[in-house]
Amino acid sequence: MDNRDEHLWRIAKKRVKFKRHLATYIVVNGFLWVLWWFTHHNDYEYSRIPWPAWSTLGWGIGIAFSYFGAYHDNGIDDIQKEFERLKNDKNN
Numbered sequence: 304m305d306n307r308d309e310h311l312w313r314i315a316k317k318r319v320k321f322k323r324h325l326a327t328y329i330v331v332n333g334f335l336w337v338l339w340w341f342t343h344h345n346d347y348e349y350s351r352i353p354w355p356a357w358s359t360l361g362w363g364i365g366i367a368f369s370y371f372g373a374y375h376d377n378g379i380d381d382i383q384k385e386f387e388r389l390k391n392d393k394n395n
Contacts, residue, residue: 324369325370332359
């Protein structure tokens with residue numbers, strides 16, 4: 304394992320962490336919605352938002368950030384490209 308690419312290793316770790324986070328989100332929020340359904344759906348007033356919506360929405364925002372960090376975070380690549388551009392400008 305000494306010959307692994309550290310950049311790719313970090314990306315792999317972020318993606319595995321995101322997948323675990325997503326699985327936990329689905330299980331926990333699924334449980335909360337089922338719990339709400341069996342306990343309060345008959346008392347539901349149409350003007351009120353079901354209480355599990357708050358955890359689903361709040362945690363969902365965190366999931367979105369986790370997704371973009373794992374699959375769309377090109378910060379390291381962008382930094383490397385900018386460094387190379389600056390190095391080339393300095394040498395020219």
